[in-house]
Amino acid sequence: MSNPYQIPPAHDGMTIGLYGGTFDPPHDGHRHVAETALRRLALDSLWWMVTPGNPLKTLDGLCPLTERIRSARHLAGQNPKLIVTALEAGFTSRFTAETIATLIKKCPRARFVWVMGADNLATFHKWQDWQSIARQVPIAIIDRPGSTFSALSSRTAQALRAYRKAETSAARLAAQQTPAWTFLHDRKIPISSTDIRDLRGGRNTS
Template identity: 55%
Template sequence: MPYAEKGMQIGLFGGSFNPAHAGHALVAEIALRRLALDQLWWIVTPGNPLKSTRELAPLAERIRLSEKIAQNPRIKVTAFEASHHIRYTADTLALVRAKNPGIDFVWIMGADSLRDFHRWQRWRQIVMTFPIAVIDRPGSTLSFLSSVVAKTFDYARVDEGDAPILARMRAPAWTFIHGPRSLLSSTEIRQAAKK
């Protein structure tokens, strides 16, 4: 886990990053700026329980490409889940909380992930652990409102203008952040590489 000091605001941006691309870097940069983060931990996961592992590149390769894409020195690329044998986000967040008292975290996800978020293992626990920032993605700007999570936790939605203090809020709290969007997709990049 990267080093952090008490009082910091840190974003947690997890994914398989298979492969990492400029769209991921854009989400990270928007999160750093709009959430007033001291750091963003780019967490490269060993795998995704909801996706096939057949097309998953080796972890070391995904880390290498993530480090190449994430140029901002406040972005810390890490893969600590692998060394702790963690498969589920709820367990990752519990570990982060236990090992980092006095630090304010916010979970960061693309709006495209919000659609299926209710299928994640212990998704309600995730929402109750740290505030969540949902970053706009192409094709997901309006559909996020119909997601199970958005409907279930509608009462906990925070105005986008309060994004800089989101990490200091008590969960459940979440916001949707509009901004520039990238059309890049890891799935489409893999499919193009096959051709």
């Protein structure tokens, strides 16, 4: 089993999805986003990046990183294209924009796509240097239950409206000049980490 704190192999010409989050806990909805991205974006690999924590939220009650890695690996199963990492734990930055910049520098011949659920697009404008993320890599948004309207009417979606690409060309997104993003409608899995935590007695991070 590969070391989750190291950057996975990225061969010349590979198209790689970057799917980040705290995943506290990971669930079938996360796996669905990952598998949808793999299929619709024609990715060679998707790096499931379990982060030390979300800078926008408190770390109180957050499960240990090692536990979240283990749970994500169990959920990913035997799919060789789903690679669970915690590479940000070894980086000096807590922010996605700097993480992406580091990966582009270290893997200059790979093509990266940032992947996230539609629920995250609604608050994407609050992320540190979110415009830099959009300039560095194409972005694929996977629809999530109850998030379609808030995502597509969000500040980010409006700011990047001119750069939205059709779903039908999603398999070519990684090769598009940035900014470029697409919104992928697919089957929805009605579950969230918040729901699971509430059932277990609750923690206030996601």
